[in-house]
Amino acid sequence: MSILKQPPKTEKKVPQLPPLLLSTPALVAEHTPCTLHPGVLPPELACRLFYSMIDASRQWKRNTWWLFDRLVQSPHKTSFFARRTDGIDDDASWQEAARYWYNGRMTDVPPVFSPEMEEACRIIEQVVNEEMKKRTRFPLEWAGGVGDDPSWRANVAASNCYEGGKESVGFHSDHLTYLGPYATIASLSLGTRRIFSLREVIPSDEVKTRRARTFNVPLPHNSLTIMHASCQEQFKHSIPPQSAIDMYRPILPKSSREDIEPSNCRINITFRFYRPDFRPASIPRCKCDVPTILRPDMKNRVDGVTDRYWWTCYAGAQNDGKGCSFWQPLQLNAKS
Ligand SMILES: O=C(O)CCC(=O)C(=O)O
Numbered sequence: 001m002s003i004l005k006q007p008p009k010t011e012k013k014v015p016q017l018p019p020l021l022l023s024t025p026a027l028v029a030e031h032t033p034c035t036l037h038p039g040v041l042p043p044e045l046a047c048r049l050f051y052s053m054i055d056a057s058r059q060w061k062r063n064t065w066w067l068f069d070r071l072v073q074s075p076h077k078t079s080f081f082a083r084r085t086d087g088i089d090d091d092a093s094w095q096e097a098a099r100y101w102y103n104g105r106m107t108d109v110p111p112v113f114s115p116e117m118e119e120a121c122r123i124i125e126q127v128v129n130e131e132m133k134k135r136t137r138f139p140l141e142w143a144g145g146v147g148d149d150p151s152w153r154a155n156v157a158a159s160n161c162y163e164g165g166k167e168s169v170g171f172h173s174d175h176l177t178y179l180g181p182y183a184t185i186a187s188l189s190l191g192t193r194r195i196f197s198l199r200e201v202i203p204s205d206e207v208k209t210r211r212a213r214t215f216n217v218p219l220p221h222n223s224l225t226i227m228h229a230s231c232q233e234q235f236k237h238s239i240p241p242q243s244a245i246d247m248y249r250p251i252l253p254k255s256s257r258e259d260i261e262p263s264n265c266r267i268n269i270t271f272r273f274y275r276p277d278f279r280p281a282s283i284p285r286c287k288c289d290v291p292t293i294l295r296p297d298m299k300n301r302v303d304g305v306t307d308r309y310w311w312t313c314y315a316g317a318q319n320d321g322k323g324c325s326f327w328q329p330l331q332l333n334a335k336s
């Protein structure tokens with residue numbers, strides 16, 4: 001009896017797609033869960049805010065954390081701010097909130113928004129809420145508490161300073177620990193124009209049929225990028241190093257006694273809304289007795305209703321790389 005051999009299986013190759021440059025707000029909205037808003041602030045305010053953040057950034061620090069058995073440092077400087085007028089109640093809570101920005105490191109009570117940040121924040125809140133009205137809300141998204149105002153508002157901000165083209169941030173999605181699922185993050189760019197890269201994380205059951213594409217968005221001075229709900233669940237983002245950058249030339253001198261100095265720095269301020277139902281007391285602690293972090297299950301996302309999130313140990317980032325195996329699914333009731 002002869003044995004008939006099956007013909008060898010030919011796996012269909014999924015073509016790799018070249019990076020796509022998204023140079024207009026319409027292209028950004030078409031390909032990503034983000035919107036781009038050029039010239040968002042009055043030019044004089046954007047310039048004043050740039051100068052004040054550059055001055056403040058002299059005190060900012062590089063983030064440090066343990067990656068396996070190596071202590072690593074962020075390739076840019078960073079700072080975290082609390083908006084006292086709205087939100088978390090006491091200094092201890094603010095301190096705990098800031099801790100997540102510094103990879104679990106305990107910090108002093110964070111500084112409050114400067115007058116320029118406050119002025120910019122009010123304008124940005126309006127732009128974000130107008131934009132959110134045009135979009136369908138996800139069931140797990142913040143919809144306001146009982147008797148609460150459901151509009152998006154910023155109660156914290158995190159800021160980064162990238163000096164020159166080599167400073168960067170690698171591909172990541174932001175932790176959802178205090179933001180909750182389907183968060184909206186408003187990201188203001190000031191100074192030197194840099195490229196913002198976005199890449200989708202393809203769910204495990206689709207990797208054989210499609211590939212992720214990198215989208216590159218140039219972010220000019222005084223532009224707002226809104227990372228809308230689902231961006232942290234579906235996409236990773238980064239500011240890649242660049243071999244060449246254009247210097248930013250402010251429209252006004254820093255003071256009447258000074259000349260205009262071009263700058264090679266980019267300041268980024270992300271305005272964020274820490275949800276009242278994701279406050280320190282409600283966040284599980286792991287076996288190391290450290291508050292855990294909340295991550296989306298990006299590879300097994302489903303439909304925006306039954307998506308999964310995990311609380312995981314974060315002690316390892318500050319504890320010689322040694323954490324515990326704590327892992328707990330987030331229990332959520334979709335409000336629709
Ligand atoms: O600088 C930027 O535009 C992005 C910063 C960022 O992704 C972050 O701080 O989480």
Ligand SMILES: [Fe+2]
Pocket residue numbers: 172173174237
């Ligand atoms: Fe980020």
